[in-house]
Amino acid sequence: MHRTTLKVLLLFAIMSLPATTLLARPNDVDAAALIDALNLQESQVPVREMPFWRKPKKIYMVPPGYTDEERAMQMQQAQKAVGDVQLVQISYPIPDDVINEAEVLLARCTPRIIREAKHLRWLQDSRHGVDSCMIPEILEKPFVLTNTQHTSGPPISDHVIAMMTMLTRGLHHFHRYQLQGEWKDRPIDFPMLELEGKTLLIVGLGGIGTVVAKKAHGLGMKVVAIRNSSREGPQYVEYVGLSNELHELASRADVVVNALPLTNETRGLFDATFFDAVKRGAYFISVGRGESTVTADLVAALRDGRLSAAGLDVTDPEPLPAGHELWSLPNVIITPHVAATTDEGRWRRWMVVLENLQRYVNGEKMLNVVNVKRGY
CATH class of the missing domain: 3.40.50.720 (NAD(P)-binding Rossmann-like Domain)
Structure with missing residues (x-):
């Protein structure tokens, strides 16, 4: 799917949200402008050039929305972003069979995933920090880990x-x-x-x-x-x-x-x-x-x-x-670890996740790749 098309779809979905939905956002959203404004970093090479990459047939996703309505909207947007790739909605705790099978997973990075997800190729965490999964085994795993740093x-x-x-x-x-x-x-x-x-x-x-x-x-x-x-x-x-x-x-x-x-x-x-x-x-x-x-x-x-x-x-x-x-x-x-929680912050993080979804499926350069040796 062309990137301009993704932007149009995202704008349409955001404009269609009810006023009470926290992801509501004015209709001036521009993904490229947001990436530039937040100084989001692209990977040095397209993900297709990494030896473990292949276009996924199935993607497992825990939508980060707060309500059923919001999560349903996110699944719709994500499906449009990945085209004909099968998108499967899951929830926490992630089932063992998903951990065992998943090549692409959109969920919180945990030590369990790092240890047990034997086929993992890309993990997108919708949070900013991923220190909770920085265990020694992560250095031995050939996969891409991305987060939403800079959006906060x-x-x-x-x-x-x-x-x-x-x-x-x-x-x-x-x-x-x-x-x-x-x-x-x-x-x-x-x-x-x-x-x-x-x-x-x-x-x-x-x-x-x-x-x-x-x-x-x-x-x-x-x-x-x-x-x-x-x-x-x-x-x-x-x-x-x-x-x-x-x-x-x-x-x-x-x-x-x-x-x-x-x-x-x-x-x-x-x-x-x-x-x-x-x-x-x-x-x-x-x-x-x-x-x-x-x-x-x-x-x-x-x-x-x-x-x-x-x-x-x-x-x-x-x-x-x-x-x-x-x-x-x-x-x-x-304050109880809520500094990133605002009316604007959630849609901003979601836009990065959505952008990375399309980039990974198309084998492009990824945003916010975590340096697992440094831990951030």
């Missing part, structure tokens, strides 16, 4: 800016006074900062971190960043350091944002040593993965003033159990 940059960056603004203006404290019915204008015993001219350190200058950097720069902040791969970055990032510069840059930052994927190298990275190095009174915002932060060390830093406050969309453990001390700290905002 816009909503998560909004979440970061919202948390940063709330914390630096002390709105979390004022909200508590409001609930108590207390008008407390004096004395104000917590910082109330202006963001312009302050330094923001982004740890993980990937798809999410780059959009955070752009928005923070627009607020007049000085943006510096850490990335593992290179010192390259957009012009609105004043300095890009490597991982060995983390503590030095943290010592100068007023706000630190964790936007890292979870790998062996990033697990427990934000520990007591990091919080000792960070500029005293800084703000810590975490939207990467909870396990990159040592929770006990974070709590200690929040209690003794090394950190003024923290905004956490991810925690360790997760879900955060009732009674955990993070819940009761007055200088913490917690």
Whole structure:
């Protein structure tokens, strides 16, 4: 099927949705423009040039929609994208016979799939991070793994800016006074900062971190960043350091944002040593993965003033159990791993899945191929 035809079909389906469907989207959707805007990366070579590729006869799919109506719509769109290829809808838990047979699977990547799917050639995960299936066996498996990374940059960056603004203006404290019915204008015993001219350190200058950097720069902040791969970055990032510069840059930052994927190298990275190095009174915002932060060390830093406050969309453990001390700290905002959940985010992720479906069937270059050696 021609790509222009796919766009028309997708537009028609989106325009036909009822107003209450969360995937509803204005009729100006352009897949190519979206790919460019989100800086989605294509594989270096078409998938047809990989030795394990062949046009699939059957594709198993867990549609990621929230309702039966939404999932039915996604199946219709997907079938039009793959043409005469048989598309089979499945659900969780995935049956053993599907795992044993599947060559192409659209579902959450799990260790079970990696270990037991002996014929797997392509796995599309509709999530952004796939750290949950990064087990040693994945390195031995000749298949393509793709995800929807970069699609969450816009909503998560909004979440970061919202948390940063709330914390630096002390709105979390004022909200508590409001609930108590207390008008407390004096004395104000917590910082109330202006963001312009302050330094923001982004740890993980990937798809999410780059959009955070752009928005923070627009607020007049000085943006510096850490990335593992290179010192390259957009012009609105004043300095890009490597991982060995983390503590030095943290010592100068007023706000630190964790936007890292979870790998062996990033697990427990934000520990007591990091919080000792960070500029005293800084703000810590975490939207990467909870396990990159040592929770006990974070709590200690929040209690003794090394950190003024923290905004956490991810925690360790997760879900955060009732009674955990993070819940009761007055200088913490917690959201339950929902930073990517917005009115726009779901259709954006689905468009990437749909685009990859057509690309794989046609043997073209794939979007968002995961480097399984790096884990993201």
